[in-house]
Amino acid sequence: MWQGHELFLSSLPKLVPYIPVTLLCxxxxxxxxxxxxxxxxxxxVGRKNALYYITSLFVSFFRGTPGLVQIFLFFFGLPKVFELFGVNINGWDAVVFYIIATCCNFSSFVSEALRGAYEAVDKGQIEAGYSIGYTRFQCFYHVIAPQTLQIALPNLKNLEIDLLKGVATAYVIGxxxxxxxxxxxxxxxxxxxxIWILLAAAALYFVMNVVIEAVFNFLTYICNRHERVRI
Amino acid sequence: MNLNYAFMLEDIPVVLSALPRTLGLTFCSLFFAIVTAVLFGICILKNIPVLKQFLIGLNTVIKGIPLMVQLLLCYYAIPYLLRAADGFLGYVYNPKNPSYFAFAVVAFAINYGAYMTDVVVSSYRAVERGQLDAAYSVGMTAFQGMFRIVIPQAVVISIPNLSNYFMWLLKATSLASVVNVFEILATARMSTANNYAILEGYIVAALIYWAVCVIFEKGLNCLNKKMSRYRNDIVVS
Amino acid sequence: MPMVELKQIKKRLGGEDVLNGVDLSVGEGDVVVILGPSGSGKTTLLRTINFLNPADSGTVTVGGLTVDSAKHHHKEVLALRRKTGMVFQNYGLFKNKTVLRNITEGLTVVRKIKKEEAEKRAYELLEKVNLADKAGAYPAELSGGQQQRVGICRALALSPEVILFDEPTSALDPELVGEVLKTMKAVALTGITMIVVTHEISFAREVADKVVYMEGGVIVEEGTPREVIDHPKDERTLRFLRSILEDSMDYMI
Structure with missing residues (x-):
């Protein structure tokens, strides 16, 4: 076990070519x-119509079940759904199934992060927007969206980091x-x-993680500029 | 869609029988994660030189590596460690019957312990310094002030974060299915081994997870609502 | 023998001398008001008395117990704190306890008094400040003035030999200052020893037995209210009083 460090070094170059796949995922x-x-x-956040209940169910399901289970569901279930329409997708790469499943999962989490942030936006800000004669779109674009994003950013950062690390589960469907x-x-x-091969993989994930975290810290820095001026 | 609905109904009690194992895994991991987080948190809050920097670095590394990788690392590495410990303090290593459940608990406790360390540290720091002064002013000892005033407030502050991590952990235990722990997901997969109704098995597992998560989420929301009167008192000043 | 005696209290903070050898003596039953501009060290001085911020050197004597700031043992500090009570600028109520528990906490935990007895005492005090109906409320549900009155009750409940007031009204909205000052006056009439850091000149003039003016970490002038407030001898005291007076003139306009 302790003499494997050359295995660590020799597997690194074999793993690096797969970084683009991880990044795609x-x-x-x-x-x-x-x-x-x-x-x-x-x-x-809008009126409670049919669409509201459908999306609520969607979000509840994808937040209430493990990502691993969702990956399996899409991998085995999606071909059956497409079969109904006479389309054979069995030849698709497993990566595609992973990405589709993760899009559903991640959208649910992102929507909740945004919703929480939207509700935290000072409603007086929106009133102020209307008071100077903004249209609904202008108010969304100039007032609501930037402030929501700023509040949601720390949460989004954590979600993105989880997303990156979650790619390590994609191998279960090949x-x-x-x-x-x-x-x-x-x-x-x-x-x-x-152990040494896994450590090599761990090292690569760690490096990717550090990069993504740096990107988000930079974004947070930009978004919070106006706060700092006040201090 | 062409699904074996009769089998799905039959499969529900089979998969459900693994629920105690999933919950056991969750609560064991949560317990040891909290213990780890409190120990790490104390070292960081007490500003113990070297150890503090070491723990902060360690937490960064743990948080930067996928849980799946950590789980497999524990799965592969712990047997080596146990073999090395054979004979130490009368411990007898039994390679025939490794406790995969315990290995998984170790992995989850380390991973979530690292995250919860931040919760411990930030909750403690969220309690105003003036609260301890007030405790001293009525003549409490440092110990009394800590355990009667500061820590109860920190616990209340930490509960929303802890319930979030609990929900994450509950779902994350499904990863243990890849290291031979027969929790819900692994049981569902095994139950379909004879009839190739693989998708049906996963659907059953998904529905059970969904139900359990919704129930826990509702329960924790209730708890959080009850605590919120309390919490507003503590956080808002 | 004085109730509180400070000798040569010195303290440095961040490379600056905050307290520069302060001597102060407070007789039993006296009400001493400490005045001074912000940064003069008056709050720091108050907090060295019960060792919330221990001084670097000098001795503190409260009710016959003398503790050396330079080498204090935590048991001495505890004994000394149990002879004093404190009222904080930001009220300092335990946020996780109800009003009643805030007052009984020190009695049951520290004095080991039975719960029923402690509650009886707490209700008596709450009656006096007209807050008996708020006994079950949490601090955040009260106004600042109400919180501060509870803070005073909490300090009184322990029957300390001296109560330290750290700018008790400066965090309050102007309309709430009166109710707290009224409570403090009532406390003063009971004959308990009080040391008060405040900017309320009128309170000092009416209630204080002795007024102390501090600036730059030393006591510049001390004496009766008449001596210090109405006929200050020192240039610095005069300047300070004039600036405060002008502020209140601004209010009137």
Whole structure:
């Protein structure tokens, strides 16, 4: 066990080529969820119509079940759904299933983070917007959206970091990201030195994590500029 | 859709029988995570040199690595450690019958302990310094002031955060299915081994998780609402 | 023998001399008001008396118990704190306890008095400040003035030999200052020893047996209210009193 550090070093270059896959599994849900999450949030802060209850059920399900279970559900269930329409998607890569499942999951969390932030926005700010003659859109664009985003940012940062780390679960359906590649090397070594290979994967995730955290800290810095001036 | 509904009904009690194991895993992990967090938190709050910096660094590393990786690391590494400990203080290592449940608890306790350390530290710091002064002014000892005034307030402040982590942990225990712990997800998968109704098994697992999560969420919301009168008193000044 | 005696109290904070050798003697039953501009060290001085911020050197004597600031033992400090009560600027009520518990806490935990007896005493005090109906409320549900009156009750409940008041009215809205000052006057009439840090000149003039003017970490002038407030001898005292007077003139306009 203790003599495996050369295995650590030799597996690093084998794992690095899979970083783009991990990043894809991270960036695609991020992009989709910013749109979908905003939409769901908009519906959930509005009037209680059918759409409200449908999205509420959606959010409750995806927040109330483990991501791991959702991945399996999409991996085994989505082909059956497409079968109904005569489309065979069994050939799709597991990464695609992971991304679709994660988009649903992550949108739910993003919508809740945004909703919480929206409710925390000082309503006087919105009234102030209308009082100077803003239209509804102008009020949303100039007052509500920036302030909501600023309040939601710390939460979003934590969610994004979780999203990145969650990619390590994608290997359970055979998606080959950094973790999947590590598992593959482990099976090639027939169970020898798993710890060192896993540590190599851990190191790569840690580095990605540090980068993402830095990006978000920078965003927070930009968003909070006006607060600092006052001090 | 072409699903085996009869099997799903049959499968519910089978999968449900694993609920105690999922809950056991959650509560055991929560307990040890809190113990870890309190110990780490004390070291950080007491400003113990070197140890404090070490723990902050350790927490950053733990929080920067996926839980799945940590779980597998524990799964692979703990047997080595136990073998090394064989014979120490009369401990007998039994390679035939490893406790995967305990390995998983270790992984969850470390991971969530790191997150909860922040909760412990920030909740303690959220209690006004003046509260301790007030305790001294009526003649309490440092110990009395700590245990009668400061810590009760810190606990109340920490409850919303702790209930969040509890919900995360409850769902995260499904990861233990990959390291041979037969909680809900692993049981669901195994129950479908004979008839290939794999999707049905996962649907049953999902529904059970959903129900359990909704129930706990409602319960914790109730608790939080009850505590909020109290909490407003403490936080708002 | 004086009730409270401070000798050569010195304290440095952040490289600055906050207290520069202060001597103060307070007789039993006296009401001493400490005046001074902000940053003059008056609050720091008050907090060195019950060792919330211990001084670097000098001795503190309360009710016959003398503690050396430079080498104090925590048991001495505890005994000394049990001879004093304190009323805080921001009220300092225990936020996780009801009004009643706030008052009985010191009696049951520290004095080991039975709960029923402690509650009886608490209700007596609450009656006097017209807050008996708020016994079950939490501090955050009270106004600042009500909270401060509870704070005074809490200090009184322990029957301390001296009560320290740390700017008890400066966190209050102007219309609530009166009720707290009224309570303090009532406390003064009971004959208990009080040391009060405040900006309320009128309170000092009416109630104080002795007024102390501090500036730059030393006592500049002390004497009866008539001597210090109406006929100050020192230039600095005069300047301070004039500035406070002008402030209140501004209010009137």
């Amino acid at each position: 991270f960036l695609a849900p991020t992009a989709v969820s910013l749109v979908l999450g905003t939409l769901i949030c908009r519906i959930r 998606a080959i990201d950094v973790m999947g590649a590590a598992q593959r090397i482990i099976s090639q070594h027939r169970g020898y030195g798993q």
